[in-house]
Amino acid sequence: MSEQFMIFGAMVFAAVFLLMMGLTIPVFGESQKARKNLQKRVRQLSADTDANTITLLLRKKYLRSLSPVERWLESLPGMETLADALEKADFKYRAYQVVSGVVFFTALGALIAWVLTRNHWVALAVGCICFLVPVISIIRAKRKRIAIFEEQLPDAIDIMKRAIRAGHPFSESLHLVAEEMEGPVGQEFRITFADLNYGNDLRRAMLGLLHRVPSIPVMALVSSILIQKDTGGDLTEILERIGQVIRERFKFQRRVKTLSAEGRLSAWILALVPFVLVLVVSWTSPDYLPLLLDDPMGVKLVAFAFAGMVIGVYWINRVLRIEV
Numbered sequence: 001m002s003e004q005f006m007i008f009g010a011m012v013f014a015a016v017f018l019l020m021m022g023l024t025i026p027v028f029g030e031s032q033k034a035r036k037n038l039q040k041r042v043r044q045l046s047a048d049t050d051a052n053t054i055t056l057l058l059r060k061k062y063l064r065s066l067s068p069v070e071r072w073l074e075s076l077p078g079m080e081t082l083a084d085a086l087e088k089a090d091f092k093y094r095a096y097q098v099v100s101g102v103v104f105f106t107a108l109g110a111l112i113a114w115v116l117t118r119n120h121w122v123a124l125a126v127g128c129i130c131f132l133v134p135v136i137s138i139i140r141a142k143r144k145r146i147a148i149f150e151e152q153l154p155d156a157i158d159i160m161k162r163a164i165r166a167g168h169p170f171s172e173s174l175h176l177v178a179e180e181m182e183g184p185v186g187q188e189f190r191i192t193f194a195d196l197n198y199g200n201d202l203r204r205a206m207l208g209l210l211h212r213v214p215s216i217p218v219m220a221l222v223s224s225i226l227i228q229k230d231t232g233g234d235l236t237e238i239l240e241r242i243g244q245v246i247r248e249r250f251k252f253q254r255r256v257k258t259l260s261a262e263g264r265l266s267a268w269i270l271a272l273v274p275f276v277l278v279l280v281v282s283w284t285s286p287d288y289l290p291l292l293l294d295d296p297m298g299v300k301l302v303a304f305a306f307a308g309m310v311i312g313v314y315w316i317n318r319v320l321r322i323e324v
Helices: 002-023 032-045 051-064 068-074 079-088 095-117 120-165 170-180 183-197 202-212 216-231 235-259 261-284 289-293 296-320
Strands: none
Touching: 079 095, 079 120, 095 120, 120 170, 120 183, 120 216, 120 235, 170 183, 183 202, 202 216, 216 235, 235 261, 261 289, 261 296, 289 296
């Protein structure tokens, strides 16, 4: 009975996880294809700069400020990528601290599950859950911060536009945004203004903003500013049009979210109704399900049904994924 309960719990967890990752992220965040195109565009913009050298120097300076043990831990493979993700998620922890915490949390959860159940499969499943929870939390925090930045960006562009029309230089318009706005926009524009103030040129500062906030609206803003710097033109008119495009994009995203709500709700119902029925049948007729689960053919049928459910969730996800 414990193995059946473990299998049932694993299926419920997998179903909810797939629904969360498959039906939430494509609606509220950039798709994988859009992120790849964005990364390619960033590499093209930074091809003729020494931004990678600047980043490497800053990384070495940061490592020199740590103790020898911390420096060794932060130099391990993958730590730089994790540190970058933590910075984008606005987490104040160092990379080795997060890794140590995740390892401890995973080991503790698996150990407690083993002590309570004496089943290594249950311990493994609990350990995987304990590992995935902080990883998903970091990813969601990063995407939530980028989403808040995108929502505040049109107002920041309006402030920049009014400042430039009033005769302020471009760097001062960034300073005004940093002073008048709070949240991710104020923080990032404050860092960008500091980059310009401490001697970095405009290209490096704007590419640094795009690196910290990898987003299509930010890429449009940065590309327009850099092109205007090279070719000339009315910057206020460019900023006004970019602000309008970003606002229209948000309106369209909200419309897509509204129109796809019925499909996402249908996916949740179709995926979770079998598990609810299992609970109801187990409660009303306790001797009914063991006839299915104790037979090898019944277990195969359950496995095929679960595989079909996963394929259905994936298909609904593909149908609802609309590029904006």
